[in-house]
Amino acid sequence: MHRSELSADVLRLLMDGTVIPAHPLALTEDRDLDARRQRALTRYYIDAGAGGLAVGVHTTQFAIRDVGLYEPVLGLAAESARAWTSRPLVMVAGLAGRTAQAVAEARVAVRLGYHAGLLSLAALKGRSEDEIVAHCEAVAAEIPLVGFYLQPAVGGMRLSEGFWRRFASIDNVVAIKMAPFNRYRTLDVIRGVAEAGALDRIALYTGNDDHIVLDLTLPFDLRIDGRAVRASIKGGLLGHWSVWTASAVKLFERCRAARGAATIDADLLALDARVTDCNAAFFDVANDFHGCIAGCHEVLRRQGLLAGTWCLDRAEGLGPGQAAAIDRVLREHADLSDDAFVRTNLARWLA
DSSP states (O other): OOGGGSOHHHHHHHHHOOEEEBOOOOBOTTSOBOHHHHHHHHHHHHHHTOSEEEESSGGGOGGGGTTTOHHHHHHHHHHHHHHHOOSOOEEEEEEOSSHHHHHHHHHHHHHHTOOEEEEOOGGGTTOOHHHHHHHHHHHHTTSOEEEEEEOGGGTOOOOOHHHHHHHHTSTTEEEEEEEOSOHHHHHHHHHHHHHTTOTTTSEEEEOOTTSHHHHHHSOEEEEETTEEEEEOOOEEEESGGGSSHHHHHHHHHHHHHHHTOSSOOHHHHHHHHHHHHHHHHHTTGGGTTTTHHHHHHHHHHHHTSOSOOOOSSTTOSOOTTHHHHHHHHHHHTGGGOOHHHHHHHHHHHHO
């Protein structure tokens, strides 16, 4: 599938920027798929105002591939979304593994109705840049690509500005999620896209869960061949947005409205630190991100959307002291939550 085959509404939504939560995996205590709660999560994100869903990504747990859940989970999300709303949604499928696996997953995603593939490059660690670019080109022949700069702490690798320039030159790339949790490396991506002359056809998305508000609000000024170039991050594809999504949508709209303003409200800028404080607890920064998936599960469990924090890997769970850290941010930043919204709609989503 080529980007030219996407509906105008979907492509416009992606390019203008939107809220795309990384969809978690709902499991029973026996670590089987809990289809009822998985469907409820999809309904929650749609009703919260998300413009898309990312399924089969890190927050969904890469291990779904090892237990035969990749296609069932992607299929359930696509089916649930179609049944719940008729408005346009950008459906993004996580793609992983070496070339044969990633190509096969891309074909599954296209068959299930997904519009783009978020390409993890973790399986190519140690490969040359030429090999990685060739891998990306092979997958891009199957589905529009969303590039993915994943932080090394959770399996990513260092990628140069030159790599991102070459990646941005691939015709079927539609967006890039920048999640290195590093300002220098985020700039490498933006500069690479600008040098490729691709800022008008590739939407930049933040995956920097530690810097959400400023990424979405502040412009990026570059000098390319002596020319001033201004870029902006259009939207977010974030694990952090798997929780408190209704509030995240409101915050995103505030950031987008402020982006073109001559002056930016200091109270909005100050929210960056508060959102990052919440993220530190949800993602278990104190324990080097050990509980980054379970922490999001815990927030959803407390709201009633999930029955527990179970992960496919039994060694994954809340880190030492993480529950207390979540207690603190829920208390101190309660105004950033969407607990009331969830309470009002939970029974309907679980029906």
